[in-house]
Amino acid sequence: MRKYILVSFLMPILWVRGQQKHVKKQSPDRPNIIFFLVDDMGWEDCSVPFWDSITAQNKKFQTPNMVHFAATAEKFTNAYANSICTPSRVSLMSGMDAGRHKVTNWTMFKNKAVDAKDSQMQAPEWNVNGLSPVPGDPRSVYVTPLPQILKDNGYYTIQCGKAHFGAYQTPGANPLNLGFMKNIGGSAAGNPASYLAEDDFGYDPAHFNVRADIPNMQQYWHTPSFLTEDLTIEAQKAMDTARSLHKPFFLYMAQYAVHLPYNPDKRFVQKYLDKGFTIPEAAYCALIEGMDKSFGDLLTYLMKNDLEKNTIVIFMSDNGGFSHAPRQGKENSQNYPLRNGKGSLYEGGIREPMMVRWPGVTREGSSCDQYVIIQDFFPTILEMAGIRKPAVVQHIDGQSMVPYLSKPSFRDNSRTLTWNFPNGWSGGHLSQDCSWTCAVRQGDWKLIYFEKYGRLELYNLKEDIKEVHDLSMENRQKTKELARLLTKKLKQQHAQMTVLKSTGQWVPYPDQVKL
Secondary structure (H helix, E strand, O other), X not given: OHHHHHHHHHHHHHXXXXXXXXXXXXXXXXXXXXXXXXXXXXXXXXXXXOOOOXXXXXXXXXXXXXXXXXXXXXXXXXXXXXXXXXXHHHHHXXXXXXXXXXXXXXXXXXXXXOOOOOOOEEOOOOOOOEEEOOOOOOOOEEOOOHHHHHHHOOOEEEEEEOOOOEOEOOHHHOHHHHOOOEEEOOOOOOOOOOOEHHHHHHOOOOOOOHHHOOOOOHHHOOOOOEHHHHHHHHHHHHHHHHHHOOOOEEEEEEOOOOOOOOOOOOOOHHHHHHOOOOHHHHHHHHHHHHHHHHHHHHHHHHHHOOOHHHEEEEEEEOOOOOOOOOOOOOOOOOOOOOOOOOOOOOHHHHEEEEEEEOOOOOOOOEEEOOOEEHHHHHHHHHHHOOOOOOOOOOOOOOOXXXXXXXXXXXXXXXXXXXXXXXXXXXXXXXXXXXXXXXEEEEOOEEEEEEOOOOEEEEEEOOOOOOOOOOOOOOOHHHHHHHHHHHHHHHHHOOOOOOEEOOOOOEOXXXXXXXX
């Protein structure tokens, strides 16, 4: 009887200890992760040079916090995204190439394409509804989202700022459906109607506007504050919540800045007006500086709360800088030395500023010239978090960047990156180099296929970052080689091609173009 009582007494203790051991095994001390994503920021729109020399653009902008961060982090000089925002964000959250997920243009309303009209070309039936965690959603790509995996593995997941993962009134429009536990300001909107809190961020009860839907930010209405600053304050509160719960956090800090509209931020704009910039350009510069302050405030938060040593910080932009009016200067000159800008598959539309600080792994002030792309962060972040072989429903195209983080000199010239944009960019600047294109990069070589004109262009980016010397006719062998490679990748991914209105059929594949 005594033996039975002793066993009965000990069993709950042993069970609790067993559970504690189990919990400890399942929830190791994992790093916090901050992914700071800027909207429409050009490669050189900061004080940090991502080229081999300081440019006029670097001197134009003031980003002291980025400069400070660069001294503590690893800088990537050949980092890429897609040329448009939603495709990049879906690639980040899914790990997929745009050709595979088929969200190849920005999203807005359910079942409605946003492609500009063209007399000869038509976009295919792409996934206009964006990303979805629900199988069978029409015109959506079904995926297991990155934040859902992190949440399932013990992370407190925070979405702050721009979401733009799915069209209005679809599951993907709400970040809480994608594994985020906290949503601050994220919806189907691709940009705010206004950055000014005094204007209620553009909200008007008499007129519906998707862009005025900035959830959970009404407390700032009728105040003299600015959206960039307000989101930063709320992000810090969310990190406080994670700390109170004793959970590692994943903060997806996706500022709406520096996307249009260029509302002047009164804290910074005057100095740029005094330099003689136009009002829109001065406002753009102020948006950049306000974004930099936000970034610096988060870094200060980590320092003050003794979180620096256990927090990975990633900085990136989602596509190239906007390079048309109301920006100051000649069209497509704003991203020099890169050619063109947002919407284009020239370097100005897809090459991004990117830095990573992973305490104990990355080297302070280091630089890596390996070409990487935004979908690489899907497997990279999971590896950073110690999550191995998660169950996902989609095919992962991205590759872990951890080898380049631990050894920045490592290089893989055999890797292939592809872009697919069988769409008409409706940014108000439809042209031959901002629509109906696909491209491939391998090593230093890059091939762009302009589908409307049946033209291939070949560039050696190591020797010609400005993409002014088309070598397609001079080096026909390399042109044909990359055309075959691009065609192979497109077919493997079941990627869509632009439709010719005259025939109703897809345009020829790159390897079918005659030189």
